[in-house]
Amino acid sequence: MPRILMERSGEMEVFARIVTDGGFSAAGRSLGLTSSAVSKVLARLEARLGARLLTRTTRAVSLTEEGAAYFEAAQSILREMAEADEAAGSGAIRGSLSVNATLPFGRLVVAPAIPSFLEQNPGVTVSLSFTDDVVDLLAQQADVAVRMGNLPDSALIARKLGQSRRVICAAPDYLARRGTPSTPADLSAHDCLTFNFRRARPGWPVKIDGAVSEQAVAGSIKVNNGETLRQMTLQGCGVARLGYFHVADDIAKGALVPLLETFNPGDLELMHAIYVGGGPAPARVKAFVDHLARWVSSLSLFV
Template identity: 55%
Template sequence: MDAKTGFGADRARALEMFAAVMREGSFSGAGRVLGLTPSAVARSIDRIEARLGVRLLLRSTRALTPTAEGEAYLRTARRILADLDDAEQQIADQGAPRGRLRVSAALSHGRLCIVPLLGAFAQLYPHILIDFALTDVIVDVAAGQADVAIRFGPLGDSMLTARKLGESRRMIVAAPDYLARHGTPARPEDLHGHNCLNFNFRRVEPVWPFRVDGRDMALSVKGSIEANNGETLGQLAAAGVGIARVGTFSVVDDVASGRLVPILEDMNPGDVELIHAVFVGGANTPARVRAFVDFLAARLADAKTIAR
């Protein structure tokens, strides 16, 4: 091995070590993962900082906190390490897709719509290890935090590739018991006399849109409970707590069984929320990523959980 090759290998090792320290939260934790002593890990981080001429970590007796430069170095380290893994995986991919596939999905949609499909995908691709995370936090796919992320709504400008998986309508629903006790709204204005369960994000003043006599309108609503996902709001509505306006995928079973009934459907504006899989595209996209996105697109195209 010549000096240049050795230096490159050392730098790759340094990236791996720094990423491990950030992931484990301590030198000792990183040492256990890497098979090194805590002091060896600490000296390696010192050498990285000396080579770069900046401090990457703020050390205290309780925690290791990355500086702004440390955060930037970590993002780069994750991306480079993911690229190295992909490069090696592509060589090993000669046959069937294989390797670890990191997928991020929103809590409600992931639990209701994606999780039920994972078993079938695992049977089709037994050499792929699915690393699945349910979170409403937007992960940075470009920085290597996930291979595929399922996103709702408008997509921001980025270098990522987006594949449409479907779209979800919204509807207003309530339990028959609630409507028997409080009456069924016949016009949007009637909702002012009802407990309207709403989301706790997006808008300062929650409004529900309608189309009345061919004209669009938005109605401010109020209620006793707010939540960060439609599944929770649907459960509350099914329990007779109030009226909710949610994505159809989160209440499709309750509507089919009669536990919930749609209301004011003739004034539904028909707004939909697009659902995409986002990933790093291009000629070097790992086969396991392509296989998973193709699988989701095919399975969700006609799925009842994504209502048109």
């Protein structure tokens, strides 16, 4: 019995790594084990539990119903163990931290916040990934992700960091060539730069006589992230609608000009830090989210 108890956490960690890494070979590489060793650990775990946890094919592994329940419990237990280890280590916060954010938020907020976080927590190593694609935290092994907009219901824990209004804008040289729109309807005569991902709205909301409606827009360029959209706008390629936090500095410098502000509906883009729930967050995750929240509150980019 003592031997089995000592092995349980290791079996649990190997099983969880197979799921998050997507296979035996990948789990073995991250754990420093051979694929056959990983397979043997899983077989021993399944034999002890008397249940099949994974369905294996030549290309992938998938959780059984029992495996999904065990994985959720294992994740919670492993997080609590990591938290206990950190607490026992003289309260020091240590370990690796993987952070995912959108390109604009990452460039303007997350990256500048990292040096002071590491200065306060020298035992932490940070891995940054900036993309406007929606990231699956478990699949990508991200500890914290920053998401924009409203969040769907999920098992993730979310903490609101801030919010930003949106602004329609264009570069001065574009307006010199094409003229300045004075009403939302004028946008139909302009090259409007938009997003090409599936969750993008087909038009831009505008407020006319107290009522909010959607103005149809079209243009010659569509992109998959806000930073590219900003760059295209700065180069005079057209009119764009972006978060104010993203272009506040460009507007202050005169590189971009806000348009149709009297028709701005005042809708807000919410920003949340999210991480996996199901138990206490590791100290390094909690410390980073707290630090990021303080950092955002110190900036004038958000309302």
